[in-house]
Amino acid sequence: MDKTSSFSIHEGKPIRCKVAISRKPGEALVIEEIYVDPPQPYEVRIKILCTSLCHTDLTFWKLDCGPLARFPRILGHEAVGVVENIGEHVDGFQLGDVVLPVFQPHCEDCKDCKSSKSNWCARFADDxxxxxxxxxxxxxxxxSFGEDIYHFLFVSSFSEFTVVDIAHLVKISSEIPVNKAALLSCGVSTGVGAAWKVADVEEGSTIAVFGLRTVGLAVAEGARLRGAGKIIGVDLNPDKFELALHVMFSWGELSRLQLQELNLDSFITHELKFEEINKAFDxxxxxxxxxxxxxxxx
Known part of the structure; x- marks a missing residue:
């Protein structure tokens, strides 16, 4: 069977699917069925295969005031999915492609996206x-009442289907285990990028890592791959905010990472059904x- 045949029935139409909605700050997410619209130009709709829970999701889930506190909302930004529907003016993606949605935009054309020193896209200012x-x-x-639901970081992966702009998508090899690939979209790329791009760790270096959650462990892993002689880690702030955009890899580099060189098994401590998402939060x-x-x- 052609790999795109199972994705054609809903082309250009809304699709009904299951999501986990955060309706009130700090309260348990609610599993509901909603409608996901077809993609607009420069967007694709993807079927999420698996998603991960990041500390940033937890931070926004708790927010009860300010402009970033928006409810109801579909959280989630670390995931892997399959392209199910394609909008107009989309190049480089086809139905059935395995993709990594990423919250940091990458237009591929601006001076910052082309630079080896920065990945802060100048065309799409981060907002x-x-x-x-x-x-x-x-x-x-x-x-189900026709009311809009807020997106989260242009991804919203706590949903069976989501719509993502192509500036927030990276195509990956179908040979990469999707549960490991999901980690590359935020925590691992942030941490490894901190060691490789910002600290520019050299072989034989001795480094200290402050904060040993996922990002901190990824910093240590990146330093290990660079040949650091000694790594010292201290976890001082377990509630830290992990949205460290400036230390991440460019997505072109991310897609070329040799996954076998990264020890990602140690980052995955639990695997659950989507319906158990509140257990994951706990x-x-x-x-x-x-x-x-x-x-x-x-």
Missing amino acids: PLPNTRRYGMTSRFKD LLVQGKSLRCILWMDK
Whole structure:
């Protein structure tokens, strides 16, 4: 069977699917069925295979005031999915492609995206407030009452289907285990990038890592790959905010990482069904989890 045949029935139409909605700050997520609109130009709709829970999700889940506190919202930004529907003017992606949605935009054309020293896209200024990258507050999610649901960091992976701008997508090899690949979209790339790009760790270096959650461990892993002679780690702030965009790899480099060189097994402490997402939140709140993989179809 052609790999795109199972994705054609909903082409250009809304699709009904299951999501985990954060309706009130700090309260348990609610599993509901909603409608996900078809993609607009420069967007694709993807079927999420698995998603991970990051400490940044936890931080925004707790927010009860300020412009970033928006509810109801679909959180989640570490995931792997398959392209199910393609909007107009989309180049480089086809139905059935395995993709990594990433919250940091990458236009591939501006001076910063082309630079080896920066990945802070100059074309798409980073602003986490809009729902969509090119269409502002227009939402692709509607609940059963027809009310809009807020997006999160242009990804919203706590959903069976989501719509993502191509500036936030990286195509990856289907041979990479998806549960490991999901970690590359945020925590691992941030930490490894800190060691390789910002600290520029050299062989034989002795480094100190402050904060040994996922990002801190990824810093240590990046330093190990660079040949650091000694790594000292201290976990001083378990509630730190992990949204460290400036130390991340460019997505072109990320897609070329040799996955076999990264010890990602140690980052995955739990794997659960998507319906158990509140258990995953509890584990993270209690400090018992680094990364919990949530499987959509298991």
